[in-house]
Amino acid sequence: MKTIYLMLLALAGAPAADEKEARLLPEGAGKEIAGRICLNCHDSGNFRKARWSSEEWSDSVADMVERGAKGTPAEIDAVVAYLAKNFGKGAPVRINTAPFAEIKVVLGFTVAEVRAVLEYREKNGELKSFEELLKVPGIDAAKAEAQKARITF
């Protein structure tokens, strides 16, 4: 009985995966709403790996509403604006908060390279510079160099 109680306590104390993902979304107007509406059915990789125009985001969010995403019209507009601003064409990858899919798809890193970045982040905290990224074991320097303009810290 006591064990079960302790297990429940531990579960209650651990932040849910989607809470963590919501926190890691880029700062700015609409972040809180996007975290609340867009992480109910899937993780943030689904949308953070995309780089779309406002129109494309508008279509994508409308598609999600059809699938069951809930928000007032004003909230939906705010989410579209947030996504278009932070995940528009050419938007950089925030290497310290980007999930697996975003690093892989947008930067073209291999699965092993993405894992290396995530493990490094986990162990050492935020990467401070591009030079530090190049020192992550297993990163192909030439490939990272080619993507330098698309990476922010």
Ligand code: HEC
């Ligand atoms: C009611 C559940 C639900 C909610 C809430 C939801 N989605 Fe989805 N989403 C899905 C399903 C189901 C899929 C397709 C299966 C998958 O990829 O997981 C999907 C897939 C996606 C994809 C990939 C689609 C593609 O064509 O590649 C994107 C992008 C996406 N969602 C964005 C969002 C955004 C942005 C929000 C918040 C506005 C959101 N989703 C909220 C259910 C939802």
